[in-house]
Amino acid sequence: MSEFPHKPTRRTVLKTGVAGVAAGAATVAAPMFFMRNAWAQEFCNMPTGGSVTLGFNVPQTGAYADEGADELRAYQLAVKHLNGEGDGGMINTMKPTMLKGNGVLGKKVEFVTGDTQTKSDAARASAKRMIEKDGAIMITGGSSSGVAIAVQSLCQDTGVIFMAGLTHSNDTTGKDKRRYGFRHFFNAYMSGLALGPVLESAMGKDRRAYHLTADYTWGWTQEESIKNTTEGLGWETVEAVRTPLGAGDFSQYLTPVLNSGADVLILNHYGKDMVNSLTQAVQFGMRDKQVNGKQFEVVVPLYSRLMAQGAGENIKGILGTTNWHWSLQDDGSKAFVKSFGQEYGFPPSQAAQTCYTQTLLYANACETAGTFAPPAVIGALEGFEFDGMGNGQTLYRAADHQCFKKVLVVAGNENPTSQFDLLQVVEEVPREQVTYNPSIFGGELGSADAKAC
Amino acid sequence: MDAILLQILNGLDKGGAYALIALGLTLVFGTLGVVNFAHGAIFMLGAFCAVSINALLKLEQVVLDPTQTTAWGTPLEIRTPYIESWLGEWGTLLIQYSVPISILFAIPVMLLIGLVMERGLIQFFYKRPHADQILVTFGLAIILQEIIKEIFGANPIPQSAPPLVAGSVSITETIVYPYWRIVYLFFSLTLISGVFAFLRFTTFGMVVRAGMQDRETVGLLGINIERRFTIVFGVATVVAGLAGVMYTPILPPDYHMGMDFLVLSFVVVVVGGMGSLGGAVSAGFLLGILQSFASMNEVNSILPGIDQIIIYLVAVVILLVRPRGLMGRKGVMED
Amino acid sequence: MFGISKINDIMLLVAFAAIILAGPIILEPIGASYPDLLQKFAIFGIFAIGFNILFGLTGYLSFGHAAFLGVGSYAAVWSFKLLSMNAIPAIAIAVVLSGLFALAIGYVSLRRAGIYFSILTLAFAQMSYNLAYSVLTPITNGETGLRVLRTDPRYLDVMFGADVGAAQPTTNFFGIEMTGWPGFYFCGIVLIAAFAFSIVIFRSPFGMTLRAIKSNQNRMGYTGFNSRPYLMSAFIISGMYAGLAGSLLAVTDPLAGAERMQWTASGEVVLMTILGGAGTLLGPVLGAGIIKYFENIFSAFNESVLNSLFEFMPEDVRHVVVEVAGLFVGDGWHLTLGVLFMIVVIFLPGGLMEGAMRVLRIKHSPKVTNIGKSPQRDIVGEGAIEENLDDRVRTAPARSKPTG
């Protein structure tokens, strides 16, 4: 029927399967036999027509819905640019590039969308729909690490490339890395490495830190990474307290901080939790306090503009890291902000930038490889070195599929000139400083073999 | 010692919110016999009253400045709230005091919402079993929540406390507490006493209390108990709504905050005793304080994760050893 | 006299089986014919059937059934990790464990009835979820979810000489991989079996006793029944159904996340059951299908899909229509769900099955006034309770009426 524009590409297969049921009555083995033969493609969802379908899997409901909406905007923009519509955005600044603005490998780019609900189950169900029903050749998106890891391992199993969206946990390209999964976004470990020197110069070597950590995987990896860094500086960790996800009111975790002798509060929270804990920490007067003869400081290792909006004035002057910010003045960033801003009327978020870039990088890898076959595309992405995408010279490291690029240390803007001008770049930490040895996290990539899905 | 004192303060604060929501829930249950799963959503609507007023006050006049451009090439917009350009500093002051102003606005709005809800939906469910009431109000909660999300987005929207009571006060050398939280605590105590006084000292309240004891008899006296109960529903809505308004500076509101509070406040009602006003209030404060204590490092190191389940654990224990709740009347829902 | 016979039930079951197995063709026109969604239909159908055995028959509204689903999933994944990638031990362990879990929770929760029971189950489920998400991470792998790794021991597989650790393992049923269409047929057949068992329960004296408990628990006491073990059995059976569904989730996709234990997930199965019609046989399966369809298909409608859908309209009209429709699909699918749900609770407490009976104008089907209070037993046969009774009564050996 016409209302479902992306017809299943394997109608015939279905019919064979169902005919099998009809004919073979109760036996189950028969249809499966037929199906397996019918599915013998070269690789999963090989595009056969004049178009190629990408799957954009973002949170549309739940706490990260706004972030998901921004990601989706970026994806739509990327598709436009790939198909040669609009001003081309970062296609013009990317180097080296094989993209010509005529689709990918001459095929028009189409897309399907899905709702991850920020739940692993829902995200996998949605990704499976894209793979099984809509014939997506690549899945991208996600706004939390749990989801990214869950979808990434699904993609490994089905042989579909996954270009992770916003995911900051070390695990995504650490112990849970996969051959079919790629991450452009930075991670908690890099946040720690980047923050270290800045914290040192801003707060000195003699500090006592108190961590509040969201009690789940991402929170723990970030806590560990930041602790490593700060303890390396000579800071003392007074306490690291786990807070339940979605606690709402954090007062019972904040009051002990004040009398613990700590003079730095590190909030390993994200999203709503971060908005709440930071707002409340400021209300408790933490930013006006003097402890141990020093100004009490709050640090939020991972920042995003949407969170900054949620926390309002409370973020002023608070340090953190971010993957990218729209106020950067390199050609790539300027080009991207320009086309995004003209399209939607406001600047893109870091989530939008990473999603846009990932889409372009995938398309470029296909062009480079000359095929959509995942093993070749993976080969083209691994070790790919590029520039002009807003993050300076960037390397997609082959060993763990993590992008290495500069990390921005930012602080809440004291005098914002507009409602979007919330963060201010304090330092652009060079790539060399945040590069680490891939072996520290373990994990294995697995095989790149093509699979018939 | 200070730590304990602070945790009691935290608990009272949290408890204030629980108690205000639970008060309405239990009032509605005691009078109308309705289990209202949309009560959390009402709390959320109250919070968004504050957001709306703030947004209205901040309605901006946009002037394009052709000499400056944005990063994407359009002329820079210079935004000033209309109210500031009309009233100058007074306008700024109004924006800063948007939360207290919202209270004035929220009372009629929430009352209206309550009456519409009761007349439009709840009244048809008086005779239906609790399960039906739970389900229909649960559906309503989803709808209200999605409408708010459609209008305001999913991201929390911060509201600031008026400058007069922003920041924190030092009670002693080591006890520093946010001004607004103290205001909130007093506010909730006042509101609770207001509701109690209303029920105790007005004839209206007396009829309502009598109706809670024995609906049939009061009905037999020729008093139109139904109409009064409609107003009671409105009062419960206003109480939850005001709790929502006042909570915005503490917790930047988002569309889902109602659901987060709903389950907790239900537990509070059950622990206090279904239909018992005093029970709801005392259980609210009690659970708030217990939750605060359970979150202390000293406690958590002995019983890891206890802070995440303490409220539910208390509910389970109470329901088993004293099914009518702390202050519930004997025989009410005691099966 | 009961308006329904064994033959009716067998016919119902056969028709049901035929529809399930032919699902891939039947659902093709509405775009739902792909393995993952059909697997979900089957799995959540089982979940809802099980929930209905508790809620539909006894009227006890549990808000914590997702906990059993979660336990089933975790148990199954652990079986994959420690024993074998074969689905059978995983399912068996999951069903047993969730049954035990239901025994423990039921023992406590069933001491209370009504809304107290609901709150107790809710409290238990929330505790399970909170713990699974954080403190129990060594068992549940927290936020990321428990997954099968290449390096897991799998003692049973090793014993039977499988080459463990060579490649990323996949779940199987004696060699048949449990993904894609085979996965669906496997779940479908389990669903048919689960449905058959629910017919057995519904038609058995046990099932009738459960209905009687719902109808008047007080009278049950004066009739010599101890309600507690009946309720307990219903609770455990329904928990085991949930565990079965959870294990199938893991079989088709070996990852168990904590979110599936959240109370909103419990709310979802309540929605499914009521939407379809609590207390009916087919209703829960229907409800599960509709909600999963919404979740997966409606949520994927974006503006471009809508535009092409309403292409036949003139530009301006289309713009408005797309704008309005956009509120209810894509990121607004929760709104549609809420609206649909309220409509059902308010106007059609018997769920869609009651609606179907009204449309089909089955005679004497009494109007359902409360959820779950449906005197109608099912669309097939029992809807016409009063139809063929008169003949039977006449043949019954009636003595003269004593009331002269």
Next chain:
Amino acid sequence: MNNAVLSIHDVHKSFAGLHALSNINLDIRESESHAIIGPNGAGKSTLLNVCVGRLAPTRGTVLFDGTELTGKHPFEINQLGVARVFQTPEIFEDLTVIENVMIPMFSRRDRSFGLNIHSRFDEQTEIQSESVQVLADLGLGDHLAHLTNSLSRGDKRRLELAMCLVQHPKLLLLDEPTAGMARADTNATIELLKRIKATGITIVIIEHDMHVVFSLADRITVLAGGTIIAQGTPDEIKGNPKVVEAYLGEETV
């Protein structure tokens, strides 16, 4: 007096200091019809509730067939052979008439619990035909497959009686079986109860209607203010001045 089926010995029941029953000693003999009468608030229903385990007496014992009843659950007491009809019929409103009657029979067969899922409810032919018989007997033969909420009040009472009778109880407790009935209906009920009595079941009946009491009762106990003020055959009671004063007086004046 050694053939007592139910013997109530020194039973006291008080609610928050209020004495609802005090010093009740009463023996119900086998196969007799025993009426308990008394003005409103005399404690008749309380006494019945104590007998079926709904209320626990504050003091005293209730023996049924030599078994102590106090502290037992209603379902256990029922299984010993005590059935009760309520003032407002307690039936299964959502089930059909025949189902209402079959369920008590399952209880008789399975005792308090049976996980009967190996057979179909509608294939219990023995139970079914007995139910049909009893229902036809009570004049409900036309309503077998009707939902009970469509029955008239009188029919509901008869149904409840049928539910008790199929269990073949040794003792049948009736709480105002004719309250609110029209004369003709009352008479029909009296006839019915006479026939039940003829089968040898022991009956305890609480009744306001003296016509019913004197047509049925072998013996009568008069309660007033929570104590027994008189006991004896109908003739003895009729002539008892205490009873006339306490109870009959107000009615016969």
